[in-house]
Amino acid sequence: xxxxxxxxSWETLSSRRPFQGAKTAVGSDEVRMPDGSTARxxxxxxxxxxxxxxxxEEGRVLVLSxxxxxxxxxxxxxxxGLLDVPGENPLLGAQRELxxxxxxxxxxxxxxxxxxxxxxxxxxxxxxxxARGVCEADGERYAETGSEEADMEVTWVPLGELVRGILAGxxxxxxxxxxxxxxxxALAREGGVDSLRPALAPWPARPxxx
Numbered sequence: 001x002x003x004x005x006x007x008x009s010w011e012t013l014s015s016r017r018p019f020q021g022a023k024t025a026v027g028s029d030e031v032r033m034p035d036g037s038t039a040r041x042x043x044x045x046x047x048x049x050x051x052x053x054x055x056x057e058e059g060r061v062l063v064l065s066x067x068x069x070x071x072x073x074x075x076x077x078x079x080x081g082l083l084d085v086p087g088e089n090p091l092l093g094a095q096r097e098l099x100x101x102x103x104x105x106x107x108x109x110x111x112x113x114x115x116x117x118x119x120x121x122x123x124x125x126x127x128x129x130x131a132r133g134v135c136e137a138d139g140e141r142y143a144e145t146g147s148e149e150a151d152m153e154v155t156w157v158p159l160g161e162l163v164r165g166i167l168a169g170x171x172x173x174x175x176x177x178x179x180x181x182x183x184x185x186a187l188a189r190e191g192g193v194d195s196l197r198p199a200l201a202p203w204p205a206r207p208x209x210x
Contacts, residue, residue: 007204013038023047023082027123046117046124048206050094051080051175053112053183054104054131060156061180062102062134067151076157076165077173078128089208091199094129102154103141106131109199113182116205117174125205128179130186130193159183 011032019026025045030038054062067074081097083090091109099105110130117124162180165171186193200210 010034017045023084042121044118044122044124046122047086048083048090048124049080049117049126049175050083050090050097051078051126051128051179052094052098052131053078053128053179054098054102054106054134055159055183056134056156058156059159061159061162061183062104063155063157063162063176064101065153065155073172075173076171076176078175078179080175083206087208089200089210090127090203090206091129094127094131098131099137101152103137104134105137106135107133110193111197111199111201112186113178114203114205115174115178125203126175126178127203127206128175128182129199130179130183130196132193 013030013032015030016028017025018028024047026042027045028040028042031041033039052062056062062079063076064079065074065076079098079101081093081101083093085093094109095105108131112128112130114125114127116122117126159180162171162176163184166177166180171177183193186196189195
């Protein structure tokens with residue numbers, strides 16, 4: 001049995017945008033159900049995101065602490081950002097976010113994991129990259145003002161400590177959880193991280209031009 005997500009689209013009878021924000025929107029669709037009835041589906045329309053799991057030679061992961069108002073918590077996360085340029089290559093977006101948020105760069109990039117953040121209520125697709133060969137970026141550090149990013153704390157944490165925190169329910173950011181557990185799984189299988197997909201692997205959820 002081939003366990004694999006497949007593309008499918010039920011008939012959409014009408015579609016509205018009752019709210020349009022600066023980066024995301026709310027979509028409201030009337031959908032034809034398999035039994036012939038109709039149902040309304042409201043969801044967040046999202047451009048997509050990239051995250052970067054930067055791993056150093058000591059097996060530590062670069063993480064940052066950031067306040068997230070919707071959940072009223074300060075979360076430990078991976079460097080991440082929106083794909084707010086239509087059709088942007090996600091690798092370029094990931095490299096930009098790593099430099100802006102942590103002022104580091106990497107010379108080895110691979111796709112670690114792809115997932116949907118909350119497919120029952122949002123179309124947000126997230127790609128997590130593994131970045132190795134990390135060193136300080138060139139030039140001056142990017143200075144963010146007027147947002148949560150201006151108050152970030154950045155540090156390096158052993159991978160095992162992050163796994164422990166996730167399984168203990170102490171760490172809950174979805175990009176961090178998916179990335180850390182995916183890396184742990186990759187390291188445990190034959191071929192290790194060298195068996196991961198290349199950095200420019202296709203991404204059907206957010207097609208782009210390499």
